Amino acid sequence: MSVWLTGTRSLGLRDPCQMLVIDAANVIGSRPTGWWRDRPGATRVFTGRVRAAVTAGRLDPPVTIVLEGRARAGADEADVDGLEVVHAPGEGDETIAAIAQANRDVVVVTSDRELAERVRGSDAAVVGPSWLLQKLDD
Numbered sequence: 267m268s269v270w271l272t273g274t275r276s277l278g279l280r281d282p283c284q285m286l287v288i289d290a291a292n293v294i295g296s297r298p299t300g301w302w303r304d305r306p307g308a309t310r311v312f313t314g315r316v317r318a319a320v321t322a323g324r325l326d327p328p329v330t331i332v333l334e335g336r337a338r339a340g341a342d343e344a345d346v347d348g349l350e351v352v353h354a355p356g357e358g359d360e361t362i363a364a365i366a367q368a369n370r371d372v373v374v375v376t377s378d379r380e381l382a383e384r385v386r387g388s389d390a391a392v393v394g395p396s397w398l399l400q401k402l403d404d
Contacts (some may be wrong), residue, residue: 286329289376296395303376309340315402366390
């Protein structure tokens with residue numbers, strides 16, 4: 267299966283990719299929803315929305331969500347139905363960069379400029395949180 271990047275023509279991404287990797291802290295933090303009051307709860311809701319998008323076919327597997335810090339309490343590590351939840355042992359950026367380096371055809375969802383530069387160095391593509399949030403809201 268592959269993740270089809272529709273609406274990313276300006277990025278030159280028209281072919282399917284093999285893996286979508288989500289910087290959960292960055293994406294969850296991109297909207298002022300009160301997530302800071304309950305990081306595990308916000309993570310639980312976000313993970314459910316991503317899982318629903320995969321199930322509904324709005325995102326094609328494999329999809330990986332990387333969690334760090336207190337957010338890890340919101341979702342167990344698992345790889346179920348095309349959605350993998352990974353608990354970063356430290357900084358999520360390190361885990362995301364390692365995933366991008368170890369795999370081909372990776373698209374990372376983040377607006378973190380430093381992380382974006384790192385993963386582009388591994389030939390990964392980068393899309394912003396709004397791209398993903400639009401898929402979740404469909």
